[in-house]
Amino acid sequence: MGRVPVLRGFILFLLLLAALDPRLPLPGRVVYLLDFSPSARESVFALGESLPRGARYVAFAERAVLLPSPTARRLDLGERTDLRAAFQEALRLRPSRVVLVSDGLFSPVPPPFPLDALYVxxxxxxxxxxxxxxxxxxxxxxxxxxxxxxxxxxxxxxRVEGPAGPLERRLRVEGRRVLTYAFPLTGEAEVRAVAEGSWGRSEAKARLLPADRARALVLGDPALARYLEAQGFLVEEAFRRPLEADLVAVGLGVLDLPPGAPEALRDYLRRGGGLLFTATPKGLFFGGWDRALPEDLPLKPLGRKGAALVLVLDVSGSMEGEKLAMAVAGALELVRSAAPEDYLGVVLFSSSPRVLFPPRPMTAQGKKEAESLLLSLRAGGGTVLGGAFREALRLLQDVPVERKALLVLSDGIIFDPKEPILALAATAGVEVSALALGPDADAAFLEALAQRGGGRFYRAATPKELPRLFLKEGQEVFQGEGLEGRFPVEALSHPLTEGFAFPPLSVLLPARAEPWAQVVLKSGDRALLALGERGEGRVAALATDLSRSWKGWEGAAPFLGGLARYLAGGQRGLALYAYPEGEGVRAVVLGRLEAPQVLVGGKEVPLVPTGPLRYEAVLREEGVLLSGKLRLPLALPLPGEWTPRDGEGNLKALAEGSGGRLLTLEELPRRATASLPLRPYLLALALLLFLLERFLEGRRRPSEVF
Structure with a gap:
């Protein structure tokens, strides 16, 4: 009957022993992973005689195989390094210890076991x-x-051979070096390259298939037109509607284009077109685009001093009806086109003078008040100019700007003496212009007034011409100023500026970028090139005259071509950029795409939208871009077998991260010990004894009853 307490004590002893997790030492298995990729195999082959015998050896590159000995050689395992295949083969051998022998030129893969490493x-x-x-x-x-x-x-x-002829260089390569072989793509082309040295020979080739030509409408900028033609664009230089080009470049002023052109350009941009404004003598700020398209131009004049203009308007009885209505419409155009630093005033004359409003800054509030007053005008009375002319000059005296001007509009004969008015115009120190409306205007006097006053004389045969002529005079008075000299160019981070070294400029319009625009090039604190997106299209403004700046710079055509293709991307073009990122490449696709994806190794990787018409993805392999019917192979600068890395540091991080360490040749293990965990066996024995105890107790109880 004493056997049950003995068994119970032994069971408790086994459970206590199992809790201590004892292990039985046994002989283990060492597995060596030998890197037979092209970059490492020569060093590993030379090390073969020094590796310990008695271990197991796995050779790997793109594939992994078991070797009969450390001196065996295999050259058929591929041209890249894939650690996953090596780790899977090692796991199949159930190793006690794993040692990786490699140069470390690979993408790290976390091992499924503790890993030691030896650097070669x-x-x-x-x-x-x-x-x-x-x-x-x-x-x-x-x-x-x-x-x-x-x-x-x-x-x-x-040596590189292709359409541009041979290119030969002797160079020292440390890490990565990138050169560019450039040529005009006039058809299908092939480029071949060979590099030779004491180390051996490398060869590569690439075939290029051109896409369709893009269309550009270039207005008033012959230099830009020639650059774009050199870049393969089909260039037209005559404005016509509808605007069907992929890009419209504007080097003319608002008034140099047909009526309604600003509205047509705005609609074209909103529908997805590309717009580029350049600073020719008639373009950009000189052309009044900062006023005609104030919400769509990415650059605005910087440091403009402002100007003052007073309209001296005839509101006599003969102006009643369409004449006065169109004069008011012209004055409203001037109000809208003025900048906040500009001053505008209106003095009326008929039988007597009246100040509608004195010269005031054209801020948002100033414009609102001016428009309200102009819309209240009524006609009536005679045509007496002298008092209004003198009052307008008096009002300009205290305006704090350097440039001051008057514009006199009349449709009839001036009744008061004319010579005093002409003499006053010649001595007032204010720029005086005049506008004769209709056949009954005193054109001879008004022309003489403009000549004496140093301004401009305009004729309007019909009232409908008034808004355009008013705007032309405002453009003359309120225009910006250009600077000449030598202006260094600083490129900001953007795909368009990669690989270009920009020379200084000869001409620069002082400009600042709008908050919604991105500055791509600048000179000091002045913005040179800014771009942005409006509606579904893209717009850019360049604050230099290409006929005088960048002459002779070889990079001008490629850079401007890239800019034009980027702007046209909203309409139909496509731009692709690739940036090395870790062990892959960040692909940036710019253009109008339909749910774009990249087909990589049979799997579809979606491109994530990161902005209007901009998509990105990090890729580790080359693939095919898919978007609707578009299928475009992607050639990416992915890391290769020979991509420079800190191989020793790579191995050390991999080993220490898995619980191993970086070894020297003398520290290579010749044998390994394994341990057999005894806990499962102890627990199983304890369970059997427990069941035996319960059985013995069951037999004892019936005998005690009798």
Whole structure:
């Protein structure tokens, strides 16, 4: 009957022992993973005799195989390094300890077991790749990237052959070097490259297929037109409606284009078109676009001093009806086109003078009040100019601007003496212009008034011409100023500026960027090139005259072509950019796309929208861009077998992150110990004894009853 307490005590002893988790030492298995990729295999082959015998050996590159000995060699495992295949093969061998022998030139993959590592130096080699532009236009000057990579410094002789003729260089490659082989793409083209040295020979080739040519309407900027033609654009230089080009470039002023052109350009931009404004002598601020399209122009004049203009308007009885209505419409155009630093006033004359409002800054509130007063005008009385003319000059005396001007409008004969008025115009120090409306106007006197006053004389045959002529005079008075000299250019971070070294400018219009626009180029605190998106389209403004700046700079045509294609991207173009990021590439696609994806290895990777008409994805392999019916192969500058890395640091981080360490040759393990966990066996034995105890207790109880 004493066996049950003994069993119970032994069970408790087994449970206590299991809690201590004892282990039985056994002989273990060492597995060596030998890197047979092109960059490491020569060093690993040379190390074969020094590796311990008695272990298991797995060779790997893109595939992994079991080796019979450490001196066995395999050259058929691929040209890249894939740690996953090596780890899977090692797991199949149930190792007690794993040692990775490699140069560390690979993308890190967390091991599923503790890993030790031994670093071997990579082979001296220069790898060569060609990266063509992903979406070249026919006729565009394209650049094929010639990428040389060397994990160790090496000398190389490079020869590139293609449509632009041979390019030969002797160079030293340390890490990565990138050159550009540029040529006009006039049809299907092929580029071949060879790099040679004491380390051996590398070859690469790329084939380019041009896309359709883009269309550009260039108005008033012949220099830009020639640059875009060199980039393969079909260029037209005559304004016509409807606007059907992929890009419209404007170097003319508002008044140099047909009536309604600003509205047509605004609608074109909102529908997805691309607009570019350039600072020719008639364009940008000189052309009044900052006033005609104030909400759509990304640049505004900087440091403008402002000007003052007083309209001296005839409101005699003969002006009643359409004449006065169109004069008011012209005055309203001036109000809308004036900047906050400009002053505008109106003095009326008929039988007597009346100040409608004195010169005031054209702020938002000032414009609102001026418009309200102008809309209240009525006609009546005679045509007496002298008093109103003198009053207008008096009002201008205290206005704090340097440039001051008067514009006199009349449709009839002036009744008061004319010579005093002419003499006053010649000596007042104010720019006086005049506008004769209709056949009954005193044109001879008004022309003489403009000549004496140093201004401009206009004729309007019909009242409908008044708004345009008023705006023309406002453009003359309120225009900005350009600077001449030598202005250094600073490029800000943007895909358009990558790879360009911009020379100084000869001409610069002082400008600032609107809050919604992105500055791409600047000179000091002045914005040179700014761009943005309005509606579904893209707009840019360039504050220099291309006929005088960048003459002789080889990068002008490629840069302006890239800018034009970017702006046209909202309409029909497509721009692709790739930036190395970690072990992959961040692909940025600009253009109108339909749910774009990249097909990589049979899987669809969505491109994430990161802005209007902008999509991004991080890719680790080349693939095909899919968007609607578009299928575009992507050639990306992905890290390769020879991409320079800190191989030793890479191995150390991988080993220590898994619980192992970086070893020296003397520390390589020849054998390993394994341990057999005894806890499961102890628990199983305790369970059996417990069941035996319960059985013995069951037998004892019936015998006690009798």
């Amino acid at each position: 130096p990579p082979k001296a080699h220069v790898d060569l790749r060609l990266v063509p532009p992903p979406y070249p236009f026919l006729g565009e000057t394209v650049g094929v990237g010639v990428v040389l990579e060397a994990p160790r410094p090496a000398e190389a002789r490079l």
